[in-house]
Structure formats: C-alpha cells, structure tokens
Amino acid sequence: MKNGLLSTLLIGAFAALAGCSTPSLITLNDGREFQAVDAPRYERSSGFYEFEQLDGKVTRVNKDQVRTITDL
Numbered sequence: 001m002k003n004g005l006l007s008t009l010l011i012g013a014f015a016a017l018a019g020c021s022t023p024s025l026i027t028l029n030d031g032r033e034f035q036a037v038d039a040p041r042y043e044r045s046s047g048f049y050e051f052e053q054l055d056g057k058v059t060r061v062n063k064d065q066v067r068t069i070t071d072l
Contacts, residue, residue: 021038022071023072024036024071026051028066029067034051035072037051040061040069047062
C-alpha cells in the first residue's frame with residue numbers, strides 16, 4: 001500500500017515539474033541555434049543570457065549576439 005502511494009506521489013511530482021518547464025530555441029545573429037531545457041535567465045549585471053542545453057551543458061551568450069528566443 002505504501003509503495004503504491006509513494007509511486008503515485010512521485011509520478012505526480014515529476015509530471016508537475018515537467019509541466020513547469022518551457023523549452024526554448026535561442027537563435028544567434030550568425031544563424032546558430034541552441035535548444036534550452038527552460039527559458040534562459042538574463043543577468044543584467046553581466047549582459048549575458050544563461051541557459052542549460054538539452055545535453056546538460058550550461059551556456060552563456062552575450063545579449064548582443066541573440067536574435068530571437070522562442071518557446072518550443
């Protein structure tokens with residue numbers, strides 16, 4: 001009984017977390033594209049967007065290099 005309840009709660013928690021993410025496509029001025037797990041975070045103090053790519057790599061891009069950011 002406890003295992004079934006625990007499994008149900010875990011599945012529900014993961015589904016809720018998956019529903020909160022907003023995968024994004026970042027297109028640079030030179031035509032390169034990056035797919036991000038979630039919407040990129042903009043750091044005003046440095047002028048860079050920071051995001052996690054699908055392979056888990058954290059990437060920083062200068063805001064002047066970004067052409068568009070679109071939701072997937």
